[in-house]
Amino acid sequence: MVAFYIVLLFFLIGMLIVGITLVISRILQSRKSYPEKYIPYECGELPQGEAWIQFNNRFYIIALIFLIFDVEILFMFPWAVVFDTFGMLAFIEMLIFVVILLVGLAYVWAKGDLEWVKPKPKLAHLAKKKGA
Amino acid sequence: MISLQSYLIISAVVFILGILTILYKKNAVGILMGVELILNSVNLNFLAFSKYIDAHINGQLVAIFIIILAASEAAVALAIILNLYRDRANIDVTQVDQMKN
Amino acid sequence: MSNLNSLQYFIPELFLTVSILVIIIVDLFLKKEKKVVSAYLTALALLVAMALSFQQYNFSPASLFEGMVVLDSFAIFFKILAAFSTLIIVFISLPTFRDKAEYYVLLLVVTLGMFIMVQVNDLLMILLSMEMVGVISYVLAGYNKKNLKSNEASLKYLLFGAASTGVMAFGFSYIYGMTGHTNLYLIQQALLNNNPHPLAFFIAVVLILAGLGYKIAMVPFHFWVPDVYEGSPTPITAFFSVGPKAVGVALFIRFLTTIVAHPASTGLYDFTQNIPIKLPELLAVLAVLTMTLGNLSALQQKNIKRLLGYSAIAHVGYMLMALVVFNGNAIVAVMFYAIVYLFMNFGAFWIVETITPKLKSERIADYTGLGYRAPFTAVALAVFLFSLTGIPPTAGFIGKVYLFSAVIKEQWYLLAVLGVLNSVVSLYYYAYVIKVMFLNQPENNDLIEVPLYNKVLTWVLLIPTLVMGLYWNPVITFTENSLGLFFGK
Numbered sequence: 001m002v003a004f005y006i007v008l009l010f011f012l013i014g015m016l017i018v019g020i021t022l023v024i025s026r027i028l029q030s031r032k033s034y035p036e037k038y039i040p041y042e043c044g045e046l047p048q049g050e051a052w053i054q055f056n057n058r059f060y061i062i063a064l065i066f067l068i069f070d071v072e073i074l075f076m077f078p079w080a081v082v083f084d085t086f087g088m089l090a091f092i093e094m095l096i097f098v099v100i101l102l103v104g105l106a107y108v109w110a111k112g113d114l115e116w117v118k119p120k121p122k123l124a125h126l127a128k129k130k131g132a
Numbered sequence: 133m134i135s136l137q138s139y140l141i142i143s144a145v146v147f148i149l150g151i152l153t154i155l156y157k158k159n160a161v162g163i164l165m166g167v168e169l170i171l172n173s174v175n176l177n178f179l180a181f182s183k184y185i186d187a188h189i190n191g192q193l194v195a196i197f198i199i200i201l202a203a204s205e206a207a208v209a210l211a212i213i214l215n216l217y218r219d220r221a222n223i224d225v226t227q228v229d230q231m232k233n
Numbered sequence: 234m235s236n237l238n239s240l241q242y243f244i245p246e247l248f249l250t251v252s253i254l255v256i257i258i259v260d261l262f263l264k265k266e267k268k269v270v271s272a273y274l275t276a277l278a279l280l281v282a283m284a285l286s287f288q289q290y291n292f293s294p295a296s297l298f299e300g301m302v303v304l305d306s307f308a309i310f311f312k313i314l315a316a317f318s319t320l321i322i323v324f325i326s327l328p329t330f331r332d333k334a335e336y337y338v339l340l341l342v343v344t345l346g347m348f349i350m351v352q353v354n355d356l357l358m359i360l361l362s363m364e365m366v367g368v369i370s371y372v373l374a375g376y377n378k379k380n381l382k383s384n385e386a387s388l389k390y391l392l393f394g395a396a397s398t399g400v401m402a403f404g405f406s407y408i409y410g411m412t413g414h415t416n417l418y419l420i421q422q423a424l425l426n427n428n429p430h431p432l433a434f435f436i437a438v439v440l441i442l443a444g445l446g447y448k449i450a451m452v453p454f455h456f457w458v459p460d461v462y463e464g465s466p467t468p469i470t471a472f473f474s475v476g477p478k479a480v481g482v483a484l485f486i487r488f489l490t491t492i493v494a495h496p497a498s499t500g501l502y503d504f505t506q507n508i509p510i511k512l513p514e515l516l517a518v519l520a521v522l523t524m525t526l527g528n529l530s531a532l533q534q535k536n537i538k539r540l541l542g543y544s545a546i547a548h549v550g551y552m553l554m555a556l557v558v559f560n561g562n563a564i565v566a567v568m569f570y571a572i573v574y575l576f577m578n579f580g581a582f583w584i585v586e587t588i589t590p591k592l593k594s595e596r597i598a599d600y601t602g603l604g605y606r607a608p609f610t611a612v613a614l615a616v617f618l619f620s621l622t623g624i625p626p627t628a629g630f631i632g633k634v635y636l637f638s639a640v641i642k643e644q645w646y647l648l649a650v651l652g653v654l655n656s657v658v659s660l661y662y663y664a665y666v667i668k669v670m671f672l673n674q675p676e677n678n679d680l681i682e683v684p685l686y687n688k689v690l691t692w693v694l695l696i697p698t699l700v701m702g703l704y705w706n707p708v709i710t711f712t713e714n715s716l717g718l719f720f721g722k
Contacts, residue, residue: 002705060210060211060214064210064211067206068203068204068207069206074196078193103254103257104260107258111261140469148616160281160388161390163396164392167395170402171399171402174399177409178409181413185409185410185413186413186414188377190415191409194356194360194405194409195325197357199268201360202522204368205368207393209366209391212371212384212388212391214245214370215386216385216388219379219381220381225388228385228388228389229385230382230464231382231385231459231460231539
């Protein structure tokens, strides 16, 4: 338990020192501002567009479908632990579960949501951004 | 040995942070993050109680299912938010007010 | 009961699962003009599920899957109700969503969720079934993808729903911490034996009320109702107002009779609280708030769907009012009211769904002179609205009589008086719609053609609404026989 007090002390002193340094720099700094200061990179490279660009919607759709099969694994860990005790029964149960998921995957596939069509580049849109 | 109280305090803090996130965020995805915080605090509670109070592992099982719930909820939520974004290019919930009376 | 043995008592649910998979696969092979087949298949699946559930009345009550769910006549009653409400919704949706197979599959999934929701016996199952109904409902609310209002309804439903489910789960975690069990019956026993601190228990119950209250649209968790009801496609609005809500009330009763209370020694269906936390008083306040707020807000509505949304909140208030006393009488009254409410509310929404495409408007002002332009439809809507108010020769009156008598028998006079006053307030806005339809002269006198299909379905909903107002004996007997709650692991 005592060890934790040392950690606490360390934490507090750390916070204190950081705080003091911040206050000192606040007092000493000179406050001049000019437009270049607000650019992300102050090395002469002009940023183009914004950092928050839009991703293609398809990434999200694929991600959503992936998510389902991702968390499915979570059920398999406890199942794998008790597999020896239950044997065939557990196997069939998991088979049914996976088949139900596969029906879903087949449905998505047949509906064409897995096709990766290349989006048209929006040239007009990009050109406008550059001009601005 | 970490006591049960420590877990409970942390989970309560996370829960309250989640509630605050839901109340103060204007971005729909931000609100979803608040929901995830709440569900994680629930998980922490269940795991802690499962370790200290329950003779079985019921709490751990509930935690597994809550992870799945959170994932499925997030999947549907993102799909709905994406759909909303397509229509109005904005997911600020304060501006979602077509119906006012 | 062990997992394998339980399967034979779980046939309706298994059947629904299989039919969901079959319909989704069949849909892939159907040609565009034959897509309507999947709607018929859905209706067939629901009918069979209903019949299979009905057969389960023969089984003696038992808990299944190691205590995860219970099968008792109370659950079977609500399973039949849920399947029946979805069946009617399938027919209500046919004109709008003729060839949308996915839509019908989603309806089936919600029905499966509702089936499980009424037979829960474990905290985990409560969470899972509520999410199963909830998550699919969010999708259904936003089914008109291009419609901004529909999207908005979906988003609001989702955000409120996700938050309140999270809060409820937090309450569950405290209940689990206090008792060390997730099984509802074992929780009840542990609460009785260990006597945890009342304040901690009260906080946990209030957190859980947030989730349950959201599901049944109880004040103060009702904010989503008006917007979701207005924005969703009308068939879906009708669905939300009956199926998931009735099932939510069933879950509420299950929660009250296990976690909050236990059967008393005085009678078979008398309950006393596990730990005295003044929950009846809290529920009474919430019930009065719910119906008053619902009715008062409904007074100033101009959109008919929004009006029905607020009236749905008020009706939850009436049902909660009976649950304040939670004894056998009250539970029977609520179950009976759920049947009555199904017919009259579906009726009202069906008329809205019939009329809206003709008028191209959901505003009440545009219903002016409907009594002259579409006499039968207007009269039917008037009957449904009178029934919702609770005026004598209709089923709504009988339903309310049972609710109020259950409350009065336990000497909650003030509560009953407030309930009656609320009914009077509700008369004002229901009668306003009727006045607009019959007493105001329309600007154009064109007759509105109502298709035969719409008329037939209107009759199907109208006849029970009228008949149950005069001859309700068989229904109430059936309901009383269905009151069988099973407590056990």
